[in-house]
Structures are given as C-alpha cells and as structure tokens.
Amino acid sequence: MHARRPGKITSPIVSLSTSYVKLVPLGLVIGAIGLGLAYFMSLPQGGLKRFSYSYLVTYCSLLSMSLGCLFFVTVQHLTRAGWSVTVRRIAEIFAMCLIPMFVLFLPILLPVLMQRDDVYQWVNAGWLAGDREMFREIKNAYLNPSWFGIRIVAYFVIWGMMAYSFFGKSLKQDKTADPTLSRTMQKSATWKMIIFAATLVFASFDMEMSLSPRWFSTMFPVYFFAGGVMSAMAAIILTAALLQRSGRVTDEITVEHYHDLAKLTFGFIFFWGYIAFSQFMLIWYANLPEETFWYRFRMGDSASPGWIFWSLLLLFGHLLIPFLAMMARTVRRNKTYLLFATIFILCMHWVDHFWIIMPQLNIEMGATDVLGGDPANNPLPFSWLIDVPCAIGMVGIYVALFSGIAADRPLVPLHDPRLEESLNYRNA
C-alpha cells in the first residue's frame, strides 16, 4: 500500500520566489518590442485597422483562455472537487489576469468610443443604410458605442470581482487555515456560475461576432466557451509543467493531476469540434444567404480563396489530430509529451481566433463585394511580421501579468481542507 500522504506541502519552493522580478520586465520588454514591430509593419498595410485586428486575435485568444480558467475555478468549487486543489491556484492566477486585461482592451475600446470604425463597422451609424428601418433600429439599439462601452466595463467588473473573490479568499485561507472559507466559495460559486455564463455569452457576441454585424449564430458563445476552456486546460498543464521543470511545486502536482487535466483537455477538444460542427452544419443545411456568407467566405469560395486552408487547418489541427493524440492513457501521463501537446493546442487556439476574426479584415480591406474581386488584390491577411510579433508580444505581456500577480505568493493552496485528498488523489 502506498503510504497516505499527510495534507502538508513538502516542496522546497512553492512560489515564483524572486524570479518574478526578472519575469515581469522581461515580459513587458518582449511585449513592447513585439507590439511595436507589429504596429510599425502595419503602417503601410492599413495602419491602425490592420494592427487592431491582429491585436484583437491574440487578445481574444488570451481572454477566452483566462475566462476558461475562471470557469475552471468556479466549477471546482461548485462541484466541491478535491482532486484539483493543487492545480487550482494556477487557474486562479490566470483568472486574476482578467483584471489588467481590461486595460489591454482599451486600444480596441477607446477608438470605438471616439466613433472610429476601424475594427467594428457598426460604429459608423450608416453601416445599415439601405436596410429596412426596423432591422436598422434593432441592430443600432444594441450595437452602438456608448452601450458597447458600458457592457464591456460591466463584463470586466463582474469577472474581476469573481476572480478577485476566489483568489483573495484562497490566499486568506493560506494564512488563517479557515475551512469555512471553502464553504463560502462553494456557496457563491452557484450564482457566480450563472452570471459568468451570461456575461461570457454577450462578451463573445460583442467582441467577436459583432465584427460581422449582419451575421448571427446563437451557437457562437458556446463555440467561444468550448475553445476557451480547452485552451485553459492546456495552459494549466503547460504552466504546471514549466513550474515543475524549474524546481517549483515538485511534490504537490502529481502525474494524476496531469492525467485528469489532460482528460479534460481531451474532452473539450471534442466538445469544441462538436459545437463547431453543429454551428456549421445547421447553417450549411439551412442554406440561408444571411447566414451562409460567413462560412462561404471562410471556405474559400471568395475573393480570398486561401481561407479554405485555414478552415482545414482547424479541422485537422484543432480537432482530429489532437483528438487522436490525446486519446491514450499513457500519453496523458507523460509530462514531456504533454508539454509539446499543450503548446500545439494553444497555437491552434490562436489559429481558431485568427480564423474567426481575420476574414472580416479581408472583407473590409479588399473587395467590398464579398464574393467578387480579384484574389491578387486581396491576399490572405497573414503576415509573419505583423501577426506573429503581435502574438509573441501579447503573450509576453500576459506572462508579465501572470508573474506580477503570482509574485511571491504560494502557487498551491497551503491549507485547503481538501489538500490531503488532492495529494493522495489517484486515477482509477
């Protein structure tokens, strides 16, 4: 019999200790260089508009990932889960990044409030000229700069309060070892989950779906959510693996936790595929012009035929390959393998958001007629010198945020009442 471990932290280092003093400036410098290069390179290709789209792609990837972590924390409390205690703190820190991420959304939000339609074409109130008045009224009642701004602020206030409440109480428990805090969090997780669902739905409408304001899909928030949770699981695995490689929390996160997180990743890979296909198939089958144009452009039957390759990249890279690659038990328990698999999955998550957002730039900067125009004048808007530095820079800033929030705080809850259960957790 394996000796039952007592509920005590035994790793020599359980925090970033002083490394964050180096990580924060490093991340910020990478961010400044990456974003600066991206902005400079976008100047001849559409300036702020080109840069903002590229920025939004990585922003939405990271935002949905952070929201996925917030979901993870909430659902662990909601289900009174014991196994996940030692990895929950990493998710709590990721969720805390939502607070500074409001500031990162300002480069998108402020131009909207200044009535600039670089990113969201509905900012220009004339975008529906020629449509029926009723349609115009309904659309403009929801999609207008001031109401958009109010909603965005509300989302971040709600998410920030949720994340801070979980993180703060968890940190307090580290000091006081008070088990009633767990009960408080468990109770509040119920209504927090409902509010979380409501805000995530409308945030996905506002930030991504309204880029193409004529298009609508009630499945879209679920799609956004599925990709977000999948990337959140991958991010937690990756972070845990990197922390353990650098000699931190070596005893607390065991292969059993990797196994379970990988199972969740696997589940959400397929859930994403299920939702993506459901959304596609209903639109494809119903074949209504007001819905199909969104997919038709992305399927290459357009002024920019290259999009079919991105769609196929998603089908294989985001669904079929990870599905088969994460299926076996042995690979889910292999940390080295998981390190590469999660990096691949996170890249695919970025590709997913690129595929959602960028075709709209194509439409706006190229031919006005979606299905006309010359491909030579309207190439695929992917540039190694804009999109890649922009993504690297944003990830740099995100790493700085993570390190700054983690600072010298413990990376595992020290006195959670279920810590012992988590430490002794074993997959059947």
Added chain:
Amino acid sequence: MAHSHKHDTPVETGPSSKLISLVAQFDDPHSLVAACDRAREAGYKKMDAYSPFPVHGIDDAIGIRRTRLPFFVLAVGLGACAFALLLQYYVNATDESPIFPGYKFFISGKPLFSLPANIPVTFEIIVLSSAFATFFGMWYLNGLPRFANPLHRLPMFRRVTNDKFFLVLEAEDEKFSESRSRQQLEEWGAKAIEECHEDLTDQKIPNGFRLAGIVFLFALLLPPALIYRVSGMTYRQPRLHVVPDMDWQDRYNTQTRGPNIGTPESPRYLFADGRAMQRPVSGTIARGDLTESDEYFRGYKTGTLPVSEGAGPSAQDQDGQDQDGMATGTTPEPEWVDGFPEEVVVNTDFLKRGKQRFEIYCVACHGYDGNGEGLVNQRAVALAAAGEAAWTAAKSLHDPAVKAQPIGRIFDTISNGRATMGPYKDQIPVKDRWAITAYVRALQATGIRTPQELAEANSATPEAGQ
C-alpha cells in the same frame, strides 16, 4: 443470494467437496487495499477483491493488468465510422446492387453523397456502437453473464453489497496452501475467514428455461412476419387520425366565408364581402408578379401577340394542335424572339445551371441527351403500343423541326407545354426556363442523337457527362 433455496444446505457444499478458495472479510477499504498489497507481495496471482463500492487503487493492489477494453472500443468505433459512411453512400448514392437497390434520388439538385450531411448519422452510429462495445465487452472480459457463483452461498459474503470488504485467495494459485494461506490472511488483518467449496449442485439449465427460450426466439420472428404481411396490403377502413386537430385544422381557407362576428341569426362577417381572404388591392401588383417584358416573360416580341382570342399562346393547349404537338397553321402565333432577352447573360455558369435544371425536370421524358428516349417516355410508348394508354411520344430535341424553331418558341413550349407535355411555368422560375432553353440549344448544337454517340462524346470530353 438471499433466496432460501433447497440446495443451500451443507450437504452439497460441505467439507467433502473440493476447496476452491479462502474468503477473508475486512471492515474498511483501507485494510482491504493493504491486505491486497501484502497478498501481491507474497506472490499470489489468482485472487480477487470484492467491495460495496469502487475502491481507488485496488487494481494496482491486486496486480491486475490494465484492461484491453479501450482498444476494443477504439476498433469498434473506427469500424462503425467506416460502416456508417459506407451505408450512407450505399443507400443514397448507388442504384444497383446484388441484394437491395439503393435510393439514388436527385432531390432539389442536392448532391447524392455529401460529407457534412452524413456526419450526424456517422457520429450517432459511432457513439451507439462504442457504448455497446464498452458494455458488452465488459461483460465478455468479466466472464458475464454468470448465473451462479459459489461465493454467494457463504452467508458472510452477503454483506459485500452493504458494509464489508472481501479478499478471496483461490486454491488454484501456486502459492496457495490451506493452512499457510489462512495464517497469512489472519496476519494481514482479516476479521473472519471462511472456506468456499465447489458447488456440486446440478448445473444444468432447467427445462422450463429452455422452453421459454425457444418460445422467445420464435416470438422474435413475429415483427418481421407482421411487417411482411402488411406490406403491399390494401386497406378499406379510413386511416387512423393520430392528431385530429392537425388533420382537420380550425382555419379559413381561400374561397370560403370569413369568420362570423355577429350572431348566427344575423351574421356579420369580418370583411364586407364575407370572404375569408381578401383580393389584392386594385391597381397593385404583388412583389415579383410584375411581368411586363413580353420578350423575357413570354418569349415573343412586344406587340406581336395575335388578338384572335384575346389569350396568350397558352390557349393553344386546348386545341389547334396536330399529331406532333406542333401548333397548326390555323392558330396564329406571335413573332417569337430569336435570341436571348437582355435580362439573361448566356455564359458557362448559365449553361451549367440550365443543364442541372434540365436534368431535374426534362430528362424523365426527353432523356439526358434530348433524343426523347427518357424512361417515362419509353414506358409510356410501350403502354401505348399495348393499347393501355394514350400518349404522344416525347419529341427528340434534335428533330430538324425543333431545331428550326426560334428560341422564344422553345421557351414558350417549356412555359406552357405542348401536346402531352404539361406547362412548367409554375414550377420553374423564368430565369431557369431561359437557362434550360440555352441548354437545349447547346444540346442541339452538339448534334448528339443516340446513346452510343453520347457515350463517345462523354469519353472525349469528361465534363459533358453527368
């Protein structure tokens, strides 16, 4: 096991019969797992643990290797995927087969086999087969169904579904010796130990079960027999109305009286004229109903319509046609356009559209190559030859008389019909009718007349085929 059965006596399970295992009882899962660990370390291979609920880590403790079930399920899932796709291809996209014919139907020009439409069915079949494979594979690997187990005869063992935990060491194991094993079990903390002896009762299945099984197998034949009986039957009773308010809806049809909002004695209707449905406001035309251009909508030059009967060419449907379905000289015809109206642009896409529509609406009679050898025509000609039907053979579009017709005249034939051919203007939008006209002209230009020629043309230019 709670049954008090007449065989449940020490006579047949007593010490005289062969010992098959030692059963040790434990009070909690931790001591069970600990004992299992000790037994494994002592070298026991053939043993099993029983508990009221799943115990984490018990698999490792009794040293059973990981199940092969996932590979089995994966294989079944992949097989189900292939099966589902092939099944759908077979029934939707094939027409001939050695056993059952498929249903190769063109429906609204949709493709016969299209992957997105087939994925839901494939997905469901994979899920169902995998679930069955998991469930019944588990049965198979566990040696189920097993109708009796000697362990169930031990009164102590009954609490295995309640609050006790058991470790069973089997006598077949190399390390097993009755006295030493008993001693070891006591060492490992067993609270009670009992011997389990071979079951010497009659293990034959009772006759009643056999009979019931045979009856059940025959009963399975009933549903297919009933289906066979009702297939092709004629019913004389009115059909069953399952949802009466859907079959007889409380609604006002056109050409009926509207709702009475007065009393039955002095009726007052919602509309002054009493109709349920109002006629269009005079002087208005419904959207899409404006058909001003004679060239585009009727195929003749404006103002050339003979005023003989005040009706369009469709009036010829009633009479004035000769044997070939051609209008006789007695009925004056307007001046047909001999070119396409300015509303249509004839290009490759337009011809492709025409070909597609032609193959939906026209080939049944006129055949794919337009030589009038369509399946409906062949059958009708055969019936007419046997005197069972009256039929005017479908025209070959390569007939010199048809070839000589102006474009507008062909368009008019499609729109209003000729002889046995019915009008298609209500089924085919005007633009598609022009597309079909263009395709007919293209067919005529190829000069194909026989299936052999068509086959040759197809092999020469693959795109001209289906």
